[in-house]
Amino acid sequence: MSILPRLSFKNQAFKLREHAILDAATAVLSQKGYDLMTMDDVAGAVGISKPSLYKHFKSKEELVGEALIRLLDGALDYVAGLDSALSPLQKLSSLLEWALRVRLDGGLPFLPSTSPHVREMLMRNVKYMLRVMKLNRQLEALVKQGQQQGQLNHELPPDVILFSYYARTCDPAVEFLQKYSKMPADDIVRHMLKVSFEGFR
Amino acid sequence: MSILPRLSFKNQAFKLREHAILDAATAVLSQKGYDLMTMDDVAGAVGISKPSLYKHFKSKEELVGEALIRLLDGALDYVAGLDSALSPLQKLSSLLEWALRVRLDGGLPFLPSTSPHVREMLMRNVKYMLRVMKLNRQLEALVKQGQQQGQLNHELPPDVILFSYYARTCDPAVEFLQKYSKMPADDIVRHMLKVSFEGFR
DNA sequence: GTCTATAAGGAGATAGAC
DNA sequence: GTCTATCTCCTTATAGAC
Numbered sequence: 001m002s003i004l005p006r007l008s009f010k011n012q013a014f015k016l017r018e019h020a021i022l023d024a025a026t027a028v029l030s031q032k033g034y035d036l037m038t039m040d041d042v043a044g045a046v047g048i049s050k051p052s053l054y055k056h057f058k059s060k061e062e063l064v065g066e067a068l069i070r071l072l073d074g075a076l077d078y079v080a081g082l083d084s085a086l087s088p089l090q091k092l093s094s095l096l097e098w099a100l101r102v103r104l105d106g107g108l109p110f111l112p113s114t115s116p117h118v119r120e121m122l123m124r125n126v127k128y129m130l131r132v133m134k135l136n137r138q139l140e141a142l143v144k145q146g147q148q149q150g151q152l153n154h155e156l157p158p159d160v161i162l163f164s165y166y167a168r169t170c171d172p173a174v175e176f177l178q179k180y181s182k183m184p185a186d187d188i189v190r191h192m193l194k195v196s197f198e199g200f201r
Numbered sequence: 202m203s204i205l206p207r208l209s210f211k212n213q214a215f216k217l218r219e220h221a222i223l224d225a226a227t228a229v230l231s232q233k234g235y236d237l238m239t240m241d242d243v244a245g246a247v248g249i250s251k252p253s254l255y256k257h258f259k260s261k262e263e264l265v266g267e268a269l270i271r272l273l274d275g276a277l278d279y280v281a282g283l284d285s286a287l288s289p290l291q292k293l294s295s296l297l298e299w300a301l302r303v304r305l306d307g308g309l310p311f312l313p314s315t316s317p318h319v320r321e322m323l324m325r326n327v328k329y330m331l332r333v334m335k336l337n338r339q340l341e342a343l344v345k346q347g348q349q350q351g352q353l354n355h356e357l358p359p360d361v362i363l364f365s366y367y368a369r370t371c372d373p374a375v376e377f378l379q380k381y382s383k384m385p386a387d388d389i390v391r392h393m394l395k396v397s398f399e400g401f402r
Numbered sequence: 403g404t405c406t407a408t409a410a411g412g413a414g415a416t417a418g419a420c
Numbered sequence: 421g422t423c424t425a426t427c428t429c430c431t432t433a434t435a436g437a438c
Contacts (some may be wrong), residue, residue: 032317033318111373114234114373114376115234116232151402153395153400156401157384157392163374163377163382165401166374167372171365172364173367176360176364180364183360191358196401199396199398199400200353201290
């Protein structure tokens with residue numbers, strides 16, 4: 001490492017800029033969505049020119065893919081760091097809380113878009129899909145354990161709970177409460193968790 | 202009416218074509234979303250040329266606005282036609298079931314998009330916003346009645362229930378269950394209603 | 403009212419100088 | 421590696437013939 005300090009330094013700077021680009025892409029993406037996000041937006045937000053941006057990421061699809069991979073890695077790290085003494089239900093609740101706070105903090109929802117175009121693009125991204133499948137396996141196991149232990153409704157097919165769980169991580173009600181009810185983030189999280197697990201009744 | 206049969210007939214044909222255009226726009230919109238829907242798509246689906254399309258609707262925004270207005274009118278009609286003997290909870294459940302079936306039938310979700318672009322466009326559309334506010338008043342009243350009668354959780358602020366209710370009408374879990382679980386439409390509706398009102402537990 | 407042809411502008415991606 | 425300038429394609433919208 002100390003043999004090539006200049007190169008190492010350069011690499012470090014490169015990584016830092018890459019991180020800044022991903023931060024900018026995340027911010028623009030969470031605000032405008034994939035279709036309306038332009039590479040000019042991202043370059044402008046980072047403060048570099050478009051060709052420089054393309055030196056780091058060879059296409060818009062790759063850039064967005066990497067931003068989402070970073071998000072999923074955060075989720076996988078969070079799950080891995082959960083106290084193993086927690087019940088399946090507590091784990092699911094904790095991860096949902098984490099996802100909601102990420103979003104309220106300007107981050108991305110797990111399901112960045114329901115548009116077929118974006119979905120298809122992501123499904124072609126092997127790196128991304130590996131993360132999705134890994135996370136999905138873990139959550140599916142938690143749902144089934146929760147049902148066996150009677151903590152989750154065992155009359156519902158596991159898929160219904162699992163897909164609805166994903167949907168709650170990107171529930172638009174969060175933005176409505178933030179924008180129209182001016183509700184503090186902590187209250188939003190608390191209420192969204194309650195609605196998710198207890199329903200409207 | 203019988204004084205001007207030719208004109209009346211022409212008007213009828215015009216209305217019919219307008220209906221066909223709105224049907225096509227609805228189909229394309231539900232599949233591709235606003236940003237990716239092109240006027241060529243719609244014109245092609247109807248079987249007319251683009252300039253003809255612009256004779257009926259002067260812009261893409263107006264076309265989409267009218268399609269959504271038709272959807273909201275359907276919802277308002279449905280609410281107006283509900284048996285007044287039903288409880289607030291039964292009414293809310295019935296309308297949600299209607300909205301889910303419309304979507305499963307290739308129609309549009311109530312919240313056509315969470316993108317700021319589309320949202321802003323719709324908020325400038327007075328005709329559309331009048332419908333939204335009318336429907337919102339009625340649903341808000343139902344939520345509050347339901348809470349007073351103890352049918353809906355009264356620990357939750359009404360806004361939380363109301364916004365979450367809107368979110369359920371466009372829950373992406375519906376598409377997942379349709380696509381990945383190959384679940385029949387009736388089962389999807391039944392399970393989504395149960396998850397919405399009872400939660401995961 | 404319907405079409406063919408086209409204007410006007412935006413956005414992804416790149417050439418080539420420094 | 422970074423920038424200015426540019427290419428190319430796509431999409432909204434319209435002009436003008438029939």
